[in-house]
Every structure is written in structure tokens, then in C-alpha cells.
Amino acid sequence: MNILVCVKQVIDPDKIEYSPATKTVKRNPQHLMNNPADLNALEFALRIKDTFPDSRVYTLSMGALECKERIKELVELGVDEAILLSDKRLAGSDASATSYALSCAIESLGKFDLILCGEHSLDGETSIVPPQLAEYLGICHLTSIVDIKPKDQNTLEVVKKIENALARFEVKLPVLLSVKKDSNSVRFPKLSFMIRALLYEPMILSLDSLKDIDVKRIGLEGSKTTVDEFKEEKIENFSCEIFEQGSFKEIECIVDAVLKYI
Amino acid sequence: MDYFLSEEQKVIKRLAKRISDEVISKVAGKYDKEGIFPRDILDLLAYTELTGVYIPKEYGGFGGGVMEMCLVVEELSRNCAGIAVSYAATALGAYPIMLYGTQEQKEKYLTKIAKGEAIAAFALTEADAGSDVSNIKTVAEKNGDFYILNGNKHWITNGGEADIYVVFAVTDKSKGPRGISAFIVEKGYEGFYFGKKEDKMGIRASSTTELVFENCKVPKENLLGREGTGFIIAMKTFDRTRPGVAAMAVGIAQGAYEHALKYAKERVQFGQPLSSFQAIQHMLADMYINIEAARALLYSTCKMIDSGAKDYTKESSACKVFASDVAMKVTIDAVQIMGGNGYVKDYPVEKMMRDAKVTQIFEGANQIQRNIIASEIVKEL
Numbered sequence: 001m002n003i004l005v006c007v008k009q010v011i012d013p014d015k016i017e018y019s020p021a022t023k024t025v026k027r028n029p030q031h032l033m034n035n036p037a038d039l040n041a042l043e044f045a046l047r048i049k050d051t052f053p054d055s056r057v058y059t060l061s062m063g064a065l066e067c068k069e070r071i072k073e074l075v076e077l078g079v080d081e082a083i084l085l086s087d088k089r090l091a092g093s094d095a096s097a098t099s100y101a102l103s104c105a106i107e108s109l110g111k112f113d114l115i116l117c118g119e120h121s122l123d124g125e126t127s128i129v130p131p132q133l134a135e136y137l138g139i140c141h142l143t144s145i146v147d148i149k150p151k152d153q154n155t156l157e158v159v160k161k162i163e164n165a166l167a168r169f170e171v172k173l174p175v176l177l178s179v180k181k182d183s184n185s186v187r188f189p190k191l192s193f194m195i196r197a198l199l200y201e202p203m204i205l206s207l208d209s210l211k212d213i214d215v216k217r218i219g220l221e222g223s224k225t226t227v228d229e230f231k232e233e234k235i236e237n238f239s240c241e242i243f244e245q246g247s248f249k250e251i252e253c254i255v256d257a258v259l260k261y262i
Numbered sequence: 263m264d265y266f267l268s269e270e271q272k273v274i275k276r277l278a279k280r281i282s283d284e285v286i287s288k289v290a291g292k293y294d295k296e297g298i299f300p301r302d303i304l305d306l307l308a309y310t311e312l313t314g315v316y317i318p319k320e321y322g323g324f325g326g327g328v329m330e331m332c333l334v335v336e337e338l339s340r341n342c343a344g345i346a347v348s349y350a351a352t353a354l355g356a357y358p359i360m361l362y363g364t365q366e367q368k369e370k371y372l373t374k375i376a377k378g379e380a381i382a383a384f385a386l387t388e389a390d391a392g393s394d395v396s397n398i399k400t401v402a403e404k405n406g407d408f409y410i411l412n413g414n415k416h417w418i419t420n421g422g423e424a425d426i427y428v429v430f431a432v433t434d435k436s437k438g439p440r441g442i443s444a445f446i447v448e449k450g451y452e453g454f455y456f457g458k459k460e461d462k463m464g465i466r467a468s469s470t471t472e473l474v475f476e477n478c479k480v481p482k483e484n485l486l487g488r489e490g491t492g493f494i495i496a497m498k499t500f501d502r503t504r505p506g507v508a509a510m511a512v513g514i515a516q517g518a519y520e521h522a523l524k525y526a527k528e529r530v531q532f533g534q535p536l537s538s539f540q541a542i543q544h545m546l547a548d549m550y551i552n553i554e555a556a557r558a559l560l561y562s563t564c565k566m567i568d569s570g571a572k573d574y575t576k577e578s579s580a581c582k583v584f585a586s587d588v589a590m591k592v593t594i595d596a597v598q599i600m601g602g603n604g605y606v607k608d609y610p611v612e613k614m615m616r617d618a619k620v621t622q623i624f625e626g627a628n629q630i631q632r633n634i635i636a637s638e639i640v641k642e643l
Binding site (some may be wrong): 190198 | 269270273274276277280281309310311312315324471
């Protein structure tokens with residue numbers, strides 16, 4: 001089974017800095033991390049490879065060359081090949097342009113039985129790249145997936161979360177699935193994979209190496225949305241009370257304080 | 263301080279640190295309190311392939327040496343020395359096989375240890391033979407294709423949990439230390455039982471038990487080295503594994519220092535953080551100096567051993583003594599800096615102080631180590 005996982009490198013929310021002038025998030029390479037939900041998607045891919053060891057797991061990322069260090073972390077987890085789509089003309093792509101660019105990259109790379117994405121990225125939060133990507137590729141898709149189990153080489157059993165309910169599906173490949181954050185525990189790296197990652201260089205794809213891409217549909221020019229305003233949300237009515245640990249009476253005070261907010 | 267570790271060594275340290283911080287730190291208190299053997303953590307170390315860092319590649323290991331083993335032990339010990347010693351005790355059981363095992367013994371046992379499929383232990387100490395190794399009473403008599411072992415071993419780390427035990431027994435009482443032999447004994451052998459489990463002050467996540475041999479039948483091919491070489495096997499093993507105790511001590515000290523430093527920066531007294539008081543600053547500075555000195559001595563000794571040096575007995579003992587004394591001093595100071603909060607079990611430094619104590623005691627008490635060092639330096643005159 002050939003599995004492709006889309007992994008975005010996002011800014012660590014604890015270290016995020018905004019640029020009001022350009023209405024964008026400052027992308028300091030040192031503060032990049034792999035999008036958590038995408039790692040949950042990758043974990044499902046690696047579990048399928050555990051079941052079917054002949055499977056190949058690829059990752060596809062889109063971003064600046066500075067993303068390479070974070071992409072090596074995917075190799076540490078057991079990815080066979082990691083690919084980075086990197087071209088200055090992609091800068092400023094919104095979700096729609098990103099989906100289009102990723103679909104062109106995937107079609108250039110070859111056929112995949114299963115494409116996995118995280119449901120949403122920490123920075124964009126649109127959740128529309130996976131469905132759009134499936135539409136561009138012309139394959140079936142399911143979102144909000146919380147479990148994936150391979151039934152055989154051509155069929156998966158998947159569980160989708162719908163509000164407070166779980167729906168079980170059997171899906172034929174090829175399919176694109178978007179995975180909810182925290183739907184599994186992402187594994188630790190193995191030493192041998194980490195040693196491999198030391199010298200590993202991700203495959204770099206430029207737009208020139210993609211088949212039939214329309215450059216007018218990518219970057220700022222090809223984006224259908226623009227950011228009108230970017231501002232930090234003020235948290236109002238926030239108060240904090242500190243209780244020294246200790247007596248039962250103090251614990252009662254904490255319980256009373258919490259109950260006031262329920 | 264930068265110790266110019268190789269890229270591969272940095273990877274090992276980073277992986278062990280991650281497991282220590284993300285997994286061990288969360289269970290250390292519970293495992294210590296309830297005396298839970300860390301089978302799940304050892305399984306994780308096996309999955310991540312850290313169980314094989316010091317085992318040769320031909321037996322499925324990473325092919326590293328004492329340095330690689332110590333880097334893992336140090337990082338695990340930053341959060342729980344009890345868990346770290348469960349890992350390190352396997353190395354103590356594996357080294358005699360690496361140093362003196364036959365090809366068949368190495369293939370049979372080291373491959374399992376490297377993959378984490380087997381835990382090992384080292385069984386030398388007896389009720390009347392701790393530092394006085396030559397006084398062991400366990401005997402092994404050859405009987406056809408077997409050796410028959412009778413006797414008791416005390417304070418055996420990984421006792422009851424390990425699958426493979428390197429056991430020392432007297433095969434010829436008339437020869438004194440030259441009459442001791444070493445055997446590989448598997449869990450489940452006829453006549454091999456586990457006795458009392460110790461209720462210890464520290465390293466409570468590790469298992470420490472008595473081993474009982476009652477007409478235990480050990481196949482003759484499980485003799486390690488030749489008959490009568492047991493004492494040398496034990497001493498040569500200790501030369502290689504004492505740095506593991508030093509690594510444990512450095513890790514405990516580092517963990518305690520980190521907690522004390524964080525606390526000193528957060529805890530406010532007289533309107534300012536503890537870290538602004540010079541009395542506390544000097545204590546923190548001394549902790550840092552001692553830890554770095556211990557680590558420098560440890561890493562230098564590891565490099566010396568792994569370089570293929572022939573004699574490193576005094577260096578091995580010196581790093582064990584120095585690092586364990588540093589761990590004791592640093593953890594006591596960490597408790598002092600944290601005051602009442604250091605003395606109660608809500609913070610981990612109380613546990614670290616208890617854990618540190620054993621590093622001055624086991625694998626040769628520090629007094630015996632000083633005897634060894636003195637003997638070596640006097641010989642060199």
C-alpha cells in the first residue's frame with residue numbers, strides 16, 4: 001500500500017508573533033513545529049505499515065526550505081520518503097491555492113492508495129484543505145476520522161466522529177481521510193530511524209518539476225481569500241486566585257471558587 | 263558545557279531525555295511510592311532500540327560502548343533513578359557475557375538483551391560477602407552435563423524480573439578467589455527460586471530480591487569463561503559498569519539541581535525570589551560546578567574505556583566515587599533550598615535524595631573504591 005501523509009509545518013502557538021503590517025504570522029524557522037493533527041494522521045499511516053510491512057509511507061509538506069529540520073522528525077518516526085514542495089511563487093497561498101498546489105504535486109509524484117491529512121492546522125484552522133484536495137484529485141474522502149484499521153490491502157475500516165456519536169465506515173481505496181487531533185498517541189522515534197534522519201535530505205519539489213500546474217492559481221494571486229485584519233483577541237474578565245496548598249479548609253475554598261464559574 | 267559528543271551520541275541522549283521527560287517524569291512518584299517495576303518503560307526503551315546501545319552490531323545492538331550506555335542511564339536518572347537502574351542492571355548482567363561469553367552464549371543471550379526481549383541481572387553479593395567478594399558461599403559442583411548450584415544471593419537488582427542471571431559460585435574452595443566461577447542461569451531453571459523482596463529507602467521502582475539455589479541444574483555450556491575465572495570476570499565487569507553508577511549519580515544530581523533552580527526562581531521570600539539571595543546563589547553555583555566536574559570525569563572515563571585502553575580500574579572507581587558523592591551533596595542542597603517543600607513528597611527532590619544514597623553504596627561501596635584507587639596509584643609509584 002502506498003500511503004501519503006500531508007504534514008504542515010506551523011508556528012508553535014506558544015511562540016507565535018504577529019505582523020500587523022503584513023497581516024501575517026511571522027514564520028521564525030526556529031519556532032516551527034509539525035502540525036499536531038498531521039502527526040496523528042501519520043501515526044495511523046505507520047500503524048498500517050506495522051500491519052502490512054511492504055507498505056511505503058511518504059509525507060508531503062509545502063513551505064520554505066527552513067521546514068527541512070522539522071521534516072527530519074517525520075523520518076525519525078519511520079517515514080520512508082519525505083517530500084517538500086518549496087517555491088517562492090507559493091508564498092501567500094490560501095487554503096484553496098494550497099489544495100491546488102498539493103494536488104498538482106501528488107499527481108506528479110504518482111499513485112497513492114491512501115492520502116491522510118490532519119483535520120486542521122493550528123495556524124489556519126480552516127479545515128478545508130483535505131476535502132478540497134480530494135476534490136482536485138477526484139477521489140472519495142471522509143473527514144473527522146478518529147480511528148483507522150486496515151481490513152485488507154484494498155479496504156479500511158474507519159471511524160468518524162459526528163458531534164457526540166461515532167460512525168463506522170468500510171471504505172475502498174483510494175481514499176483521502178482527514179484525522180482529528182489527539183485521535184491516537186503518536187509513537188516515539190526509534191534510534192535507527194533517528195540515525196537515518198541525521199543524514200537524510202528530503203526530496204525538494206519546485207513548481208517547475210510539477211506537471212500541468214497553472215501558476216496563476218497559486219500564491220497571493222491565485223488565492224481566493226485575503227486577510228482584512230489581524231489582531232490579537234483580548235481575554236476579558238479573567239481573574240486568577242492563588243491558594244497555597246495545604247489544609248482541608250483551603251481545598252474547600254478552591255472548590256467554592258471553581259463552583260462559582262460552573 | 264559542550265562535551266563534543268558525536269552526532270549519534272547526541273541522538274541517543276536526546277531520545278533518552280525525551281522518554282525521561284515525557285514518560286518517566288509522570289510515573290516516577292507513583293512507581294516509587296508503590297514499588298512498581300517499570301516493565302512498561304523497559305518495553306518503550308526496547309521499542310526505541312535504546313536497550314541495545316552498548317551491544318555489538320553482530321548481536322543486534324547499536325554497536326556503542328560504555329559511553330552510550332551511560333548517556334541513557336544519565337538521562338533516565340534525571341527523573342527516576344529507580345527506573346534507570348532497572349535498565350542499567352541489565353547492562354551489568356550483559357557485560358560479563360560480552361566480555362567472556364562464547365560465540366554461542368553471545369548469540370543466544372545478547373541478541374535477546376539487545377532487542378529488549380530479555381532482562382538481565384548480576385548475582386554476586388551474599389549475606390556475608392558484599393565488599394568481601396572472595397567470601398561467597400554459593401557452591402557449584404560439576405555433575406555430568408550440569409553444574410549443581412546451592413546457596414543464596416542477596417540484594418540482586420532486577421531479581422525476580424530478569425530472565426538471565428550471571429551467577430557467581432565457588433567451584434573449588436581450596437583456591438580462594440581463584441576458585442570462583444561464573445554461570446549463566448535462566449529464570450525457570452529447576453531449583454532456582456526468588457526469595458525476599460527488599461523494601462528499600464530509594465530506587466524503589468527497581469526490584470531487589472534474594473535468589474535461592476537449591477540443587478539448581480545449570481547446563482555445563484552455561485559456564486562463563488573457564489572454571490576459576492569468576493573473580494576476574496566480576497572485577498573486569500565492574501571496571502566497565504562503575505561508570506554506569508556514576509552516570510546514574512550525575513543524572514540524579516542534574517535532576518535535583520534543575521528542580522532547585524526552578525524553585526529558587528519562583529519562590530518569593532522577603533519580597534524577592536530565592537534566587538536573588540547570595541546564600542542561595544552560591545549553593546546553586548556549587549551544585550553546577552560539581553555536576554559538571556562529575557560529568558566531565560564520567561565522560562572522560564567512558565571515552566578511555568571505549569578507546570580500547572587496557573587498564574582503567576582507578577579511573578572507573580574515581581568517577582563512581584566522585585559522582586556519587588556529588589549526587590548526595592547536590593540532592594541534600596536541593597532539599598535545603600526548597601525547605602519544607604523539599605522535605606515533603608509533593609516535589610521530587612526528596613525522592614532524589616533517597617535515590618542518591620545508594621550510589622555511594624552499591625557496585626562497591628565508596629570506601630572500597632578508595633581502597634582500589636589507592637592500591638592502583640601506589641602500584642604506579
